[in-house]
Amino acid sequence: MKMDNDADIRLSGVGKTFGRGENAVRAIGDATLDMKRGDFISLLGPSGCGKTTLLRIIAGLEQPTEGEVLVRGRPVWNGEKRSAEATRPISMMFQEARLFPWFTVAENVALPLRLRGVNRAEREERAFALCETVGLKGFERMRPSALSGGMRQRASLARALITGPQVLLLDEPFGALDAMTRDTLNLELMSVCQQARVTTILVTHSITEAAFLSDRVVVLAPRPARITEVVEMPFERPRSLDLQRRTEFQDMLVHLRASLTGDH
Amino acid sequence: MAGDRFLRIALPTATVVVFLVLWTVYVRTAEVSAFILPTPLEIVAAFVELVGDPDIWHHALVTVIEAVSGFLIAVAIGITLGMAMARIQVLEWAFKPFIVCLQLIPKIALAPLFILWFGFGLESKIVIAAALSFFPVFSNALVAFRSVEPGDRDVFTMLQATPFQRFVMLDLPTALPVVLAGMEVAVVMSMIGAIVGEFIGGNEGLGYLAVAMLQELRVPGLFAVIVLLTLIGLSLYTLIAQLRGWLTPWHTSVMQGNRDA
Ligand SMILES: Nc1ncnc2c1ncn2[C@@H]1O[C@H](COP(=O)(O)OP(=O)(O)OP(=O)(O)O)[C@@H](O)[C@H]1O
Ligand SMILES: [Mg+2]
Numbered sequence: 001m002k003m004d005n006d007a008d009i010r011l012s013g014v015g016k017t018f019g020r021g022e023n024a025v026r027a028i029g030d031a032t033l034d035m036k037r038g039d040f041i042s043l044l045g046p047s048g049c050g051k052t053t054l055l056r057i058i059a060g061l062e063q064p065t066e067g068e069v070l071v072r073g074r075p076v077w078n079g080e081k082r083s084a085e086a087t088r089p090i091s092m093m094f095q096e097a098r099l100f101p102w103f104t105v106a107e108n109v110a111l112p113l114r115l116r117g118v119n120r121a122e123r124e125e126r127a128f129a130l131c132e133t134v135g136l137k138g139f140e141r142m143r144p145s146a147l148s149g150g151m152r153q154r155a156s157l158a159r160a161l162i163t164g165p166q167v168l169l170l171d172e173p174f175g176a177l178d179a180m181t182r183d184t185l186n187l188e189l190m191s192v193c194q195q196a197r198v199t200t201i202l203v204t205h206s207i208t209e210a211a212f213l214s215d216r217v218v219v220l221a222p223r224p225a226r227i228t229e230v231v232e233m234p235f236e237r238p239r240s241l242d243l244q245r246r247t248e249f250q251d252m253l254v255h256l257r258a259s260l261t262g263d264h
Numbered sequence: 265m266a267g268d269r270f271l272r273i274a275l276p277t278a279t280v281v282v283f284l285v286l287w288t289v290y291v292r293t294a295e296v297s298a299f300i301l302p303t304p305l306e307i308v309a310a311f312v313e314l315v316g317d318p319d320i321w322h323h324a325l326v327t328v329i330e331a332v333s334g335f336l337i338a339v340a341i342g343i344t345l346g347m348a349m350a351r352i353q354v355l356e357w358a359f360k361p362f363i364v365c366l367q368l369i370p371k372i373a374l375a376p377l378f379i380l381w382f383g384f385g386l387e388s389k390i391v392i393a394a395a396l397s398f399f400p401v402f403s404n405a406l407v408a409f410r411s412v413e414p415g416d417r418d419v420f421t422m423l424q425a426t427p428f429q430r431f432v433m434l435d436l437p438t439a440l441p442v443v444l445a446g447m448e449v450a451v452v453m454s455m456i457g458a459i460v461g462e463f464i465g466g467n468e469g470l471g472y473l474a475v476a477m478l479q480e481l482r483v484p485g486l487f488a489v490i491v492l493l494t495l496i497g498l499s500l501y502t503l504i505a506q507l508r509g510w511l512t513p514w515h516t517s518v519m520q521g522n523r524d525a
Contacts, residue, residue, distance in 0.1 A: 061418050084424055092422045098415055101514040102437040111433075112423050143514055 008167060008199040009035040009058060013067035015224070016053055026224040027053045031067070033218065033227065037166075038197035040190075042210035044260060045220030051203040052095060054225060055169045058201065060087045071167060091165030093173050095203075097152035099144035099159075106131060106140035109158040116163070130158040133188060135181070149176040154185065161192060168193065168200040175205070183241060186213060194237065207256050212244060219259045229259045302484040310484035311491050320492075326469040327458050328496060330386055334393020335454035335500075339447060342398050346405025347439075356406075367399045372460055379465045389461030389469070396457035397450035404446025408439035441515040444508040451504050455497045470496075 016028040027050040035041060043051045056062040058069055060082040069076040074086035091112075099108045107114075110127035118126075131140050134154040136147075144152055157173055173189075174182045190213055193200045204210050210217045211233055219229045233252065235243055243249055284304045290296070291303045298306065314320055345363075349356040375392050382388035412435055420430045462471025470493050477486040508515075 056418075059422060061421065082421075087422070088424060090422065092418075094415065094418065096415060098419050100416070100434070100437070102512070115420075115423050115425050115429055115433075145514070 007034055007070070008037045008039070008072055009033070009201070010070040011058070011067065012070075014054070014057060014064045014069060015066035016050070016057060016062065017065045028057070028064075029224040029226040031225070031227055033230075035199055035201075037199055038194070039216070040193055040200045040202070040214050041216045041218055042202045042204055042214040043218050043220060044204065044207065044210045044256065045225060046222050046260075047205070049220050049222035050225030051220065052171055055092065055171055055201060055203060059090055059092045059169055061092075089166035090169060091160045091163060091167070092169040093156050093160040093171060095171040095175075097144070097149075097156040099147075099152055099155055101144055104141050104143060105136060105147065105155050108144060108155055109162055111159060112163045126162060127158070130162055131155070134158045134185065150174075150178070150181065153177065157185070157189075164196060166196075166198060168198050170200065170202045172203050172205065174209070182209070187241070189213070190239065207253050207260070208244065211249065211252050211256060212239065217256060219256065221262065228262070231256060231259065299481055299483050302487060306484045307487040307491065310482075311488040314485060314488040314492065320473075323468060323470050323473050324492065324496065326386065327455075327462065327471065327493070328500075330389040330458035330461065330469065331393050331451075331454040331500070333386075333390045334395075334457055335397050335447075335451050337390065337394040338397040338450055338454065339401050341394075342401030342446070342450075343405045343443060346402045346407075346443075347409045350406050350409035360406075363399075363402065371395045371457075375457075375460050375464055379461070384466045386468075388465070389458050392461040393454040393457030397454040400446045400449040400453065401443070402446075404442050405439065408442035408446075409435060411442065412438045437512070441508070441512045444504065444512065448501060448504050448508070451500045452497060455493070455500065459493065 011031050011033040014028060014031040015026075018025040018027055031054060033041075043054065045051055053062060057064050058071070058076065060069075060076040063077055063080070063082075071086045072089060074083060076083055076086045099105075100111070103111065106124060106127040109130055110118075110123040113123045113126065128140055131137060134157055136151060136154055136158070139147060139151065144155065147155065153173060153176055157170075160168065160170070170189075174185055177185065186209060189200075192198065202210070202213060214233050217231045217233060218227055219231065220226065221228045231252075235249065288303045288305070291301055302310070345359075349360060371392070374395065378391045378395070379388045382391055416434060416438070417430070420434055425433070458469065459471035459474075462469035463475055466472055470489055474486055474489045474493075477483075477489060
């Protein structure tokens with residue numbers, strides 16, 4: 001098969017069963033999906049339907065029991081072994097903030113750079129700049145325990161962005177945030193992803209957020225997660241919050257909600 | 265808050281003062297012989313005399329050297345074994361039941377044996393101190409290095425961290441608070457080990473001195489030695505607790521302590 005150079009993420013027939021025999025849980029059915037460089041897609045589905053599992057499979061943290069994942073043409077798994085090559089361009093923001101209490105906020109944000117051997121001065125500079133972007137100015141030298149839940153998630157987002165990733169996996173990044181901060185960060189995220197042509201997969205429970213940010217919304221049905229529909233979001237970019245008031249957008253939300261609850 | 269602060273100093277002080285007064289009154293009224301129980305003031309006098317004697321510092325130094333050497337040996341072996349078993353399941357299966365069985369032996373009862381094997385010098389006491397303080401370090405290290413959360417590991421996996429980076433920036437800081445808590449217990453055990461060793465054999469150290477005092481029926485002097493031992497034990501314990509504050513300032517137990525202080 002000749003690789004399409006522009007295909008950034010390719011899932012072919014991915015399935016995942018946890019456990020064996022009677023206790024087996026089939027988390028993912030047969031997921032097939034192609035993403036081009038710079039695509040922004042959202043995974044929309046009820047709680048427990050396998051969204052996190054799907055992201056973890058793409059990130060190489062979980063091995064699929066069937067099918068294959070290619071990131072920029074490279075298989076994420078070589079047999080039993082996770083491929084460092086394939087996963088290097090990926091940055092993942094987890095459902096929990098996962099900040100480390102022994103580092104300050106800025107040190108947490110700069111951790112990916114530190115692990116890559118970037119010198120201290122440059123690390124600090126980039127971490128401070130990014131903290132400002134996500135609205136954590138003034139908190140850089142504090143410990144994560146001094147932050148609110150939402151602020152921790154923002155620090156976690158900053159940590160995911162600091163390396164300038166080519167592929168970004170976000171697991172319900174803004175769950176703990178108020179609507180206003182959420183809008184601000186969504187706009188920020190959208191512009192970052194668009195400028196750097198980051199291929200992004202966002203897991204969210206918010207239909208509005210999914211429709212607003214994405215090129216395509218992937219609707220999942222539960223147990224095992226199956227892709228029920230992939231809906232194109234035909235809204236031109238760049239988008240502003242005004243889009244959310246337009247009737248086409250509202251109609252799209254109605255459509256997505258129907259698709260999610262399974263009545264057409 | 266200021267009232268709380270006052271009470272937290274005044275109340276324990278009052279408890280101690282009342283205890284000392286009751287003690288004095290009891291000794292005076294019941295006419296207890298000074299050979300059996302001296303009054304606190306007699307003990308203070310004996311203590312002043314004791315620390316005025318230049319010989320005493322030699323004995324104190326010997327006991328400290330024994331306890332600290334034993335402690336350090338226990339820490340080195342305990343952390344190494346705990347860490348290795350936390351990492352390598354087969355090692356735990358192979359050795360942990362054995363180590364737990366060893367722990368069940370009352371190690372104080374082994375002290376005479378260690379004297380027999382290692383002689384009447386410092387070595388035997390160091391071995392006893394190490395034997396007594398090993399287990400708290402080991403068992404805490406085993407739990408500590410195992411308590412790294414899979415989700416935290418995933419973060420380091422995604423960041424392509426090398427095993428060494430992960431050890432230094434994740435495993436070690438995660439384990440440190442629990443390991444240090446084990447070391448706090450261990451340092452007290454090491455003092456006990458050194459003293460028991462000196463009771464049994466040898467002619468140096470504060471434990472030896474305590475026995476000598478008893479044989480000469482210098483009971484206030486015996487109490488003075490006990491006070492000195494307590495102060496040394498307290499200093500060692502405080503040192504480790506301090507270390508915990510320096511090394512793991514982020515940890516909740518430390519932050520809680522700071523808030524209390
Ligand atoms: N390690 C595991 N072992 C066994 N079952 C698992 C494991 N991880 C996930 N599952 C199961 O797989 C299913 C999907 O879980 P997943 O975490 O992917 O859901 P989700 O869509 O992310 O849910 P939420 O929106 O609540 O975060 C669940 O039924 C869960 O119990
Ligand atoms: Mg999830």
